[in-house]
Amino acid sequence: MTDRERHRPELDVDFVRAHFPALADGWAFFENAGGSYVPRSVIERITTYMTETQVQPGASYAPSAAAAERMTQGRLAIAQLINADADEVVVGPSTTANVYALSHAIRPWFEPGDEVVVTDLDHEANNGAWRRLAEIGAVVKEWRVDPATAELDPAALEPLLSPRTRLVCVTHCSNITGTFNDIAAIARVVHAAGGLLFVDGVAFSPHRAVDVRALDVDFYGFSPYKVYGPHLGVLYGKREHLIAAQGQNHYFFRADEIPDKLAPGYPNHELTAGLAGIADYFDQLHARHFSHAPNTFHERACDVYRLFADHEERLADRFAAFLASDSRFRLIGRTGGAADARAPIFSFTVRGMKSAALPPRLEAAKVAIRNGDFYAIRLMGALGLDPGDGVVRASMVHYNSAEDVDRLIEGLEKSLG
Ligand SMILES: Cc1ncc(COP(=O)(O)O)c(C=O)c1O
Structure with a gap:
């Protein structure tokens, strides 16, 4: 383990969450493996492109040259x-x-x-x-x-x-x-x-x-x-x-x-330009957590991803322990949260209950989860699961908080009685 790794800071989850406008809606969002929320920096890149340079890129006049440059930055x-x-x-x-x-x-x-x-x-x-x-x-x-x-x-x-x-x-x-x-x-x-x-x-x-x-x-x-x-x-x-x-x-x-x-x-032009907003966001996280910035964006991103891994492991450990504590859950795949072995994507079935019955029961508590085969239909068949009903999936990313996971657990406890 290098010195940098030993002295790794903890992810500042409040700082992270402040970047995502969608998180203000109060939902504990666990549909991240379906698609994640976007930070303000991505929205701003797209908005700027569409406001100032929504022209065919690559010509010599200024807005067109700027459009091409913004797409290049995204790529x-x-x-x-x-x-x-x-x-x-x-x-x-x-x-x-x-x-x-x-x-x-x-x-x-x-x-x-x-x-x-x-x-x-x-x-x-x-x-x-x-x-x-x-x-x-x-x-x-x-x-x-x-x-x-x-x-x-x-x-x-x-x-x-x-x-x-x-x-x-x-x-x-x-x-x-x-x-x-x-x-x-x-x-x-x-x-x-x-x-x-x-x-x-x-x-x-x-x-x-x-x-x-x-x-x-x-x-x-x-x-x-x-x-x-x-x-x-x-x-x-x-x-x-x-x-x-x-x-x-x-x-x-x-x-x-x-x-x-x-x-x-x-x-798509404006979305390609928007890709640069991912780098803006990672760099903002890097500046918040580290006093020294490596030269390349790839290295800075690696530092940031390590913070994600530590935080995700804490969330995953908590949720995996909950699932293991109730024999009605059948977790698909490995137990535990070990960051080097898994992402915090959890799929499970509940004994005696259709997967489709569960997500609506958590909606009143504003907990967003989903059931289905998630287009891994062949896996459903291999595991003897009903592809029509599939599994319930709760997938977390670094912007999920410990409170989100507590709400998910509470929602599941209430739903199952
Ligand atoms: C593991 C995996 N591969 C591929 C895809 C397909 O990605 P896209 O929606 O960009 O086609 C998904 C989408 O959910 C996925 O989860």
């Missing part, structure tokens, strides 16, 4: 967040749309009989488009969760790999169980077999720092609207892969015109 911020270069980052409408485009962009890399590995743990965004590679003769293999743990056994991956493996697609964090997969280790195994790795970081990136270089992933997708930003999706790819991939934009985009050749129709 740069989101790239630096994950330690990528701006030209390695495709901004699109959502992760689902980005995966769909990428799956078409790399179709020429597959010969009939080549293999793609997907999981039954993943959100459908990291499933359907890849499975459809079967249309061009690819063989689809499934890395299955262990129903006893709701986790992927790392040892079960290697037997699925072969000299024909082109691509493995797996999530960094389950949007149902909150459990992390060891992506760096998976990357080593996949690369040793000669394959490429696509990682869905949508459920991971709101909680922990992502370093695409350290992970050595080939592709990484995440959605800023769950990372305190606007409703967009971001796709990272190693530069050589993006250049080699088939363009999905107009025919006249050159092969080396990355990332634009892979973003059909370009991303």
Whole structure:
């Protein structure tokens, strides 16, 4: 442990919460894995763009040049967040749309009989488009969760790999169980077999720092609207892969015109500019908690994410202990809050009760939770859960307070009687 880590301050949750206008509405919000609230800095970036520069960007006149510059800042911020270069980052409408485009962009890399590995743990965004590679003769293999743990056994991956493996697609964090997969280790195994790795970081990136270089992933997708930003999706790819991939934009985009050749129709302008507001927010948090600021935004973000991890672990420990104390709850996945193993995303069922019956009962106390399959329908099937009714999910992020968790627990206690 370094000195910096030993003397890490505690997250100032009041300071954090003051940045989010939506938190003033009095709800204890636990739908964060669905989409997070945004800090004022993001709203301001979007408002400024739309107020001053809502013109076609990239021309020489001043408002147009400023519009382009604001979008560039947004792209740069989101790239630096994950330690990528701006030209390695495709901004699109959502992760689902980005995966769909990428799956078409790399179709020429597959010969009939080549293999793609997907999981039954993943959100459908990291499933359907890849499975459809079967249309061009690819063989689809499934890395299955262990129903006893709701986790992927790392040892079960290697037997699925072969000299024909082109691509493995797996999530960094389950949007149902909150459990992390060891992506760096998976990357080593996949690369040793000669394959490429696509990682869905949508459920991971709101909680922990992502370093695409350290992970050595080939592709990484995440959605800023769950990372305190606007409703967009971001796709990272190693530069050589993006250049080699088939363009999905107009025919006249050159092969080396990355990332634009892979973003059909370009991303939403004002929201792209709004991405820079995420960096503003992280920097405000950094300045509040640390006396010394590292040079790069990525390093500052790493410092801030460590504060999130400590705070989230406290929340997760409290809620996990509550669920464990009542045998009517069936928690899906691992117990405990350990920050290195999980995000504070909790999904559970209640014995003798439909999942759909529970969320409305907490509404009077202004506690926002939800039930469903959360588009991880294959996981519901693998665990013997009713996909129509699904699980109840309570997902926390760093702006949730201990009082929020107390209200959630109180609401559940009252609802169950
Ligand atoms: C783990 C995970 N992957 C992918 C997605 C899809 O993201 P998007 O809504 O940006 O398509 C979600 C959305 O909930 C998700 O939770």
